[in-house]
Amino acid sequence: MVNVEEFSKRLTIVMNYYEISAASLAEKIDVQRSSISHLLSGRNKPSLEFVLKILKNFPEVELYWLLNGQGNFPKENRKEISTPTLFSSNEEKNMVKENLKPTLKNAKDNSIERIVVFYNDGTFRNYNP
Structure with missing residues (x-):
């Protein structure tokens, strides 16, 4: 509140x-x-x-x-952190996709659309496989 x-x-x-x-x-x-x-x-x-x-x-x-009142004002100058590469090759991407496929019967194309990571500072980052 x-x-x-x-x-x-x-x-x-x-x-x-x-x-x-x-x-x-x-x-x-x-x-x-x-x-x-x-x-x-x-x-x-x-x-x-x-x-x-x-x-x-x-x-x-x-x-x-x-x-x-939690945090700082003005915002601290933060260095931009580069996003680490999650996969080094298409082969690895496909391997991860295969392992993450749903095991439900009759699942209609339940592939991952996106992954959203939320950070404590209120920011977020989208990853699209």
């Missing part, structure tokens, strides 16, 4: 970091000024749409930090 008072403090930190007013923030993320005022006063809880607009327009804001 989001602590409304703590959320409003973190929202104020974001506004101070970007040196913008509540009115400027409302304009930038396309919400009514009163919405910002109600959030800052602790009267209203942030909606999912509001949080997503903040994350979209302010890339230095981390989701977990904004919602519950």
Whole structure:
């Protein structure tokens, strides 16, 4: 559950970091000024749409930090980690596909469409075999 008072403090930190007013923030993320005022006063809880607009327009804001204070603001500069090659040859790919085929009778083309790995920082990575 989001602590409304703590959320409003973190929202104020974001506004101070970007040196913008509540009115400027409302304009930038396309919400009514009163919405910002109600959030800052602790009267209203942030909606999912509001949080997503903040994350979209302010890339230095981390989701977990904004919602519950865990993590860092601004985001740490992380070096891009290259994705390791899962398979070195088509033969290995085919071998893995064969081993992962479903064993159910009458399964209609139940091949793997994609694999999604979720990370603790809220990011994810898609792998398409």
